[in-house]
Amino acid sequence: MNIVILAAGQGKRMYSALPKVLHSIAGKPMLGHVLDTVQKIDSSVKPCIVLGHGQDAVKEYLNLHHSNFTIAIQAEQKGTGHAVMQALPYLNEDLSTLILYGDVPLIQASTLTDLLRLAQDETLVILTQELENPHGYGRIVRSLDGEVIGIVEEKDATVEIKQIREINTGMMACPTKELRQWLAQIQPNNVQGEHYLTDIVGLAAGQGVPIRTMMPQYGFEVEGVNSRVQLAALERAWQSHQALDLLQGGITLIDPNRIDIRGNFKCSNDVTIDIGCVFEGQVEIADGVHIGPYCVIKDSKIGANSQIKAFSHLEGAVVGESAVIGPYARLRPGTEIDEHAHIGNFVEVKNSRIGKGSKANHLSYIGDAQVGSRVNIGAGTITCNYDGVNKYQTIIEDDAFIGSDTQLVAPVTVGKGATIGAGTTLTKDAPTQQLTISRVKQFSLKWQRPPKKIQ
Ligand code: UD1
Ligand code: CA
Numbered sequence: 001m002n003i004v005i006l007a008a009g010q011g012k013r014m015y016s017a018l019p020k021v022l023h024s025i026a027g028k029p030m031l032g033h034v035l036d037t038v039q040k041i042d043s044s045v046k047p048c049i050v051l052g053h054g055q056d057a058v059k060e061y062l063n064l065h066h067s068n069f070t071i072a073i074q075a076e077q078k079g080t081g082h083a084v085m086q087a088l089p090y091l092n093e094d095l096s097t098l099i100l101y102g103d104v105p106l107i108q109a110s111t112l113t114d115l116l117r118l119a120q121d122e123t124l125v126i127l128t129q130e131l132e133n134p135h136g137y138g139r140i141v142r143s144l145d146g147e148v149i150g151i152v153e154e155k156d157a158t159v160e161i162k163q164i165r166e167i168n169t170g171m172m173a174c175p176t177k178e179l180r181q182w183l184a185q186i187q188p189n190n191v192q193g194e195h196y197l198t199d200i201v202g203l204a205a206g207q208g209v210p211i212r213t214m215m216p217q218y219g220f221e222v223e224g225v226n227s228r229v230q231l232a233a234l235e236r237a238w239q240s241h242q243a244l245d246l247l248q249g250g251i252t253l254i255d256p257n258r259i260d261i262r263g264n265f266k267c268s269n270d271v272t273i274d275i276g277c278v279f280e281g282q283v284e285i286a287d288g289v290h291i292g293p294y295c296v297i298k299d300s301k302i303g304a305n306s307q308i309k310a311f312s313h314l315e316g317a318v319v320g321e322s323a324v325i326g327p328y329a330r331l332r333p334g335t336e337i338d339e340h341a342h343i344g345n346f347v348e349v350k351n352s353r354i355g356k357g358s359k360a361n362h363l364s365y366i367g368d369a370q371v372g373s374r375v376n377i378g379a380g381t382i383t384c385n386y387d388g389v390n391k392y393q394t395i396i397e398d399d400a401f402i403g404s405d406t407q408l409v410a411p412v413t414v415g416k417g418a419t420i421g422a423g424t425t426l427t428k429d430a431p432t433q434q435l436t437i438s439r440v441k442q443f444s445l446k447w448q449r450p451p452k453k454i455q
Helices: 030-041 055-065 080-090 109-119 176-185 199-206 228-248
Strands: 002-007 048-051 070-073 096-101 124-130 139-142 148-152 166-175 211-214 259-267 277-285 296-298 313-315 317-319 335-337 342-350 359-367 369-371 382-384 394-396 407-409 412-414
Touching: 002 030, 002 080, 030 055, 030 096, 030 109, 048 055, 048 080, 055 070, 070 080, 080 176, 096 109, 096 176, 109 124, 109 166, 109 211, 124 199, 148 199, 166 176, 176 199, 199 211, 228 259, 313 317, 335 342, 359 369, 407 412
Parallel strands: 002 048, 002 096, 048 070, 124 211, 259 277, 277 296, 296 313, 317 335, 342 359, 359 382, 369 394, 382 407, 394 412
Antiparallel strands: 096 166, 124 166, 139 148, 139 166
């Protein structure tokens, strides 16, 4: 099949320097959603995207994040029919053409697959929807025996036609040869002076081409975005849909209205997610994990039965089984936390591995470090991994004990079972099984505090 995605409109009502189709739903530009869905129905198809307003920005986005598309330019926006005409040179005459919209982002692959199935046998198929309030949409006009005979835009509609509640969602599929021939016939003789794509429906009916309609499973699939109010409403609709999916899949959400999923979220059974959490990118969560309130988790994997406590921030981290993270922990890219390890409050870990059963429970920075098993890292310990130019590794071997307020000046190694006394600034390797300490000797002087000045 051929796929045309219309995305030339300006989106005036967004009041934005950013082209409308680059505004995001669930962290991904609307056009990106449509392209990903197209890939799902057929990864070999090369959709033709019609661009106009803001085409430079859209092209830049497309070249960065997508491959497998062609671009047609509609220099002046003279209507949806005129937009499709610009794509005609890129279409294969022998296949059907499916028309989609860059600002109707949440159309689902299953709906499009059904639509394309109906579109075989030289049929025109229109995706329609019954609306309580159809104001503003093109109306599906049917004959007395129920056959579709045309689409009339709101602005061109009579009072009777405005009563019709079945609307044109804009998405349709038809044979490409006929599409070309119909588009050649449409005239801009309407209130808006535009070439309406919708006029092909009347032409098809006149030629006796079979016209079928179908409706999507969910209302949000056909909702378009013209303003930030609609963008926000669609975001909520999508988030509720994803939350419902999780509940039905065996995940406990303390409040399905207070979770945001922006990306691909894989979650096993018996996971509990408290309120206010945000999941971004590729996140995988194994059985029995408990996630406390207000956590942000991006591109990370969390092993079975681990706990992520309140207000933790994870990015690019892999957490093993039965680990405890937070509250207020920050795991940055390249962090690996092995099973049964604990990372406590105000501990930041970056590009480091923390071995099995090791603990850093309070106020630490661990960067570019390899920490063995059963290590205890005392409060306030810091790896000094950066000299202002280069980064260096800290190695802490199994069963070491790092006293509170230690600075580990990398590159440095703490041997197996070594103990580092509190307040140490470690600049040389600490030998295995010994106590290493660097500290100014404690002394006391006779001392009288000066009296307070009386004013
Ligand atoms: C269109 C349909 C209407 C339908 C509604 C659904 C027509 C004539 N009308 O109306 O029946 O109910 O969508 O939302 O098709 N675009 C271009 N180039 C243009 C004009 C539009 O690329 O010259 C793109 C826009 O960027 C947008 C889409 O086509 O993605 C729809 O255009 P819009 O002006 O919003 O159409 P509506 O008037 O809402
Ligand atoms: Ca319009």
